[in-house]
Amino acid sequence: MITRDKITAIIAECMALQEGEGVIDYDTEISIDSFSFVWLQHVLEERFEFELEPPGREVMETLNSARSVHRYLAEISPDSVAAAV
Helix, strand or coil, rough: CCHHHHHHHHHHHHHHHHHHCCCCCCCCCCCHHHHHHHHHHHHHHHCCCHCCCCCCCCCCCCCCHHHHHHHHHHCCCCCCCCCCC
């Protein structure tokens, strides 16, 4: 099961690659670009065998924190992702 903590850790790892050092928590505002999304896809597939297709542009614009990514993943795959609170 993919949890809040696991998603936050993946987002933090991705943002560190993109922006260098910085603290990322569940509600830290982030910007997911195409590189970030590809990294997210890769890590989810590698660690959890979770295949993630790129969402539409409208959805991509709403993915601005680990919380929003968690909500999106829980919505599209409730069997694999713990419910977002």
